[in-house]
Amino acid sequence: MNFVAIILTLLGVMAGVQESLPSRYFKSKGHHGRKAENEPPFTEKYFSQIVDHFNFNSMGNGTFNQRYLITEKYWDRKNGPIFFYTGNEGDIWDFALNSGFITELAEQQRALVIFAEHRYYGKSLPFGQESFNIPQVGLLTVEQALADFALLISQLKQELGASNCPVIVFGGSYGGMLSAYMRQRYPNLVAGALAASAPVLSTAGMGDPRQFFRDVTSDFEGYAPECSAAVRGAFQRVQDLAEHQAYDRLQSAFALCKKPSSPGDVRQLKGFLRNAFTLLAMLDYPYSTHFWGDMPAHPVKVACEAMLSGPDLLANLRNTSGIVYNSTGEQTCFDLYSLYVECADPTGCGLGSNSLAWDYQACTEIELCYESNNVTDMFPAMTFTPAERLAYCSKRWGVTPRPGWLQTQYWGDALSTASNIIYSNGDLDPWANGGVRTSLSPSVVAINITDGAHHLDLRGSNDADPASVISARKTEANLIAQWVAMERLRLK
Numbered sequence: 001m002n003f004v005a006i007i008l009t010l011l012g013v014m015a016g017v018q019e020s021l022p023s024r025y026f027k028s029k030g031h032h033g034r035k036a037e038n039e040p041p042f043t044e045k046y047f048s049q050i051v052d053h054f055n056f057n058s059m060g061n062g063t064f065n066q067r068y069l070i071t072e073k074y075w076d077r078k079n080g081p082i083f084f085y086t087g088n089e090g091d092i093w094d095f096a097l098n099s100g101f102i103t104e105l106a107e108q109q110r111a112l113v114i115f116a117e118h119r120y121y122g123k124s125l126p127f128g129q130e131s132f133n134i135p136q137v138g139l140l141t142v143e144q145a146l147a148d149f150a151l152l153i154s155q156l157k158q159e160l161g162a163s164n165c166p167v168i169v170f171g172g173s174y175g176g177m178l179s180a181y182m183r184q185r186y187p188n189l190v191a192g193a194l195a196a197s198a199p200v201l202s203t204a205g206m207g208d209p210r211q212f213f214r215d216v217t218s219d220f221e222g223y224a225p226e227c228s229a230a231v232r233g234a235f236q237r238v239q240d241l242a243e244h245q246a247y248d249r250l251q252s253a254f255a256l257c258k259k260p261s262s263p264g265d266v267r268q269l270k271g272f273l274r275n276a277f278t279l280l281a282m283l284d285y286p287y288s289t290h291f292w293g294d295m296p297a298h299p300v301k302v303a304c305e306a307m308l309s310g311p312d313l314l315a316n317l318r319n320t321s322g323i324v325y326n327s328t329g330e331q332t333c334f335d336l337y338s339l340y341v342e343c344a345d346p347t348g349c350g351l352g353s354n355s356l357a358w359d360y361q362a363c364t365e366i367e368l369c370y371e372s373n374n375v376t377d378m379f380p381a382m383t384f385t386p387a388e389r390l391a392y393c394s395k396r397w398g399v400t401p402r403p404g405w406l407q408t409q410y411w412g413d414a415l416s417t418a419s420n421i422i423y424s425n426g427d428l429d430p431w432a433n434g435g436v437r438t439s440l441s442p443s444v445v446a447i448n449i450t451d452g453a454h455h456l457d458l459r460g461s462n463d464a465d466p467a468s469v470i471s472a473r474k475t476e477a478n479l480i481a482q483w484v485a486m487e488r489l490r491l492k
């Protein structure tokens with residue numbers, strides 16, 4: 001991410017320009033950046049989508065343009081299955097260009113491929129520039145998004161003469177949650193779901209608030225115990241300087257554009273630094289990626305090498321955060337408030353208008369009350385309790401979160417009563433232990449990917465892939481082929 005891009009992004013947001021929006025974590029290059037060599041020939045289309053599926057009065061039959069990408073390149077026309085990606089919190093191109101497994105599998109199983117954008121993200125804004133105003137933002141719910149996908153699937157099946165084609169849904173992270181929910185909520189339309197790295201339990205309030213940052217810490221400890229010790233030591237130095245209000249020292253140590261001048265600024269600095277480790281852990285892929293910004297191969301290893309590169313812990317910490325925030329080498333200083341925005345998701349909301357949408361979702365249905373405490377993790381103690389969430393959300397969006405709603409709505413601890421869902425998780429991924437880790441029935445299957453980070457299995461094959469992801473993809477392909485065969489019998 002370069003400095004010009006950030007300025008342009010900020011100007012864009014301020015001017016309300018909705019072009020080339022950044023995804024949740026980062027300014028993404030989207031499809032405007034480098035093109036993957038065997039990039040599938042997606043066509044970008046828009047679907048006239050119902051604005052409010054659940055209230056016939058409020059919006060009448062009003063519609064908005066929902067973006068989706070489609071390719072028939074691999075399809076056994078009118079006969080092969082439909083692989084449908086349930087878009088999550090970002091520009092749909094980012095997911096389409098970073099989910100090569102789906103097109104590889106489509107080629108094998110002769111499937112039609114569709115990537116549908118989630119309402120309120122990317123270019124699918126129901127009220128254009130006004131989408132993030134109150135009350136317009138109120139139609140941003142998981143339920144509306146699922147209904148969008150259901151309607152899109154039914155309509156496209158009709159238009160394409162594909163009524164006998166089984167539909168399999170795919171998604172990663174929040175998109176994985178949506179794919180599982182689609183199978184639970186619309187089994188009439190969806191024969192099975194691959195929910196990759198989907199934290200369905202923690203986001204429904206059924207997790208441990210300490211889990212996320214503990215697992216980020218484990219990744220660094222797993223590289224070397226000295227690494228996590230160095231991170232703790234560096235944060236201790238930050239804390240000492242902050243206590244002595246040595247703001248000049250903090251500014252020079254971290255090359256901050258503006259001198260911190262209050263406890264609020266120090267909190268922002270800690271959040272900014274902690275967020276770098278979150279991204280390094282989530283994106284710990286064995287090759288370099290350009291999904292959420294530019295990441296080197298094995299970023300946790302690279303970060304630990306930086307943390308252990310000399311006696312000056314603060315310089316090391318600054319260099320480590322530079323892997324995330326200065327990947328282009330073009331930042332002359334770090335602007336804390338433009339590179340990291342504190343929000344209702346302590347793992348980061350990203351920048352730009354997609355981050356507004358995610359903040360709203362984290363303030364309503366999706367529970368992300370994760371804390372760091374410097375005991376079970378290596379970070380400074382930073383809480384985010386349900387009470388803090390409530391205070392923030394009522395002030396920011398005028399809403400009162402409803403803890404427990406996702407648990408009630410999407411089956412909580414009774415997921416064994418579902419069917420045809422794969423929950424895959426990478427052991428390196430800090431989201432993994434917020435998801436389903438053991439198989440719940442012969443058709444609700446958990447897959448562990450030992451050396452995998454955040455939904456590595458959805459990415460296209462790579463020479464650097466560990467054996468665990470190759471084997472996971474085989475299991476997934478087999479189960480999906482079985483579901484397609486079963487559904488074909490039902491549809492005949």
Ligand SMILES: *[C@@H]1O[C@H](CO)[C@@H](O)[C@H](O)[C@H]1NC(C)=O
Binds near residue numbers: 061062063
């Ligand atoms: C909505 O319904 C009204 C009357 O029922 C009709 O005239 C109008 O064309 C409809 N609009 C859309 C977008 O379908």
Ligand SMILES: *[C@@H]1O[C@H](CO)[C@@H](O)[C@H](O)[C@H]1NC(C)=O
Binds near residue numbers: 235236379381
């Ligand atoms: C973290 O805990 C250690 C051990 O209790 C303590 O010495 C240190 O001051 C704490 N660090 C921070 C940043 O609070």
Ligand SMILES: *[C@@H]1O[C@H](CO)[C@@H](O)[C@H](O)[C@H]1NC(C)=O
Binds near residue numbers: 306310312315319
């Ligand atoms: C930080 O990175 C720069 C540039 O890569 C390097 O020259 C410097 O030695 C590093 N500093 C530390 C303390 O590792």
Ligand SMILES: *[C@@H]1O[C@H](CO)[C@@H](O)[C@H](O)[C@H]1NC(C)=O
Binds near residue numbers: 255318322328331333
């Ligand atoms: C960004 O990286 C470049 C090249 O390594 C370095 O010269 C510069 O100091 C870094 N910026 C910050 C804020 O650390």
Ligand SMILES: *[C@@H]1O[C@H](CO)[C@@H](O)[C@H](O)[C@H]1NC(C)=O
Binds near residue numbers: 437439446447448
């Ligand atoms: C996956 O790993 C978790 C946590 O390490 C373990 O509890 C679980 O039994 C494993 N599940 C499978 C399906 O191997």
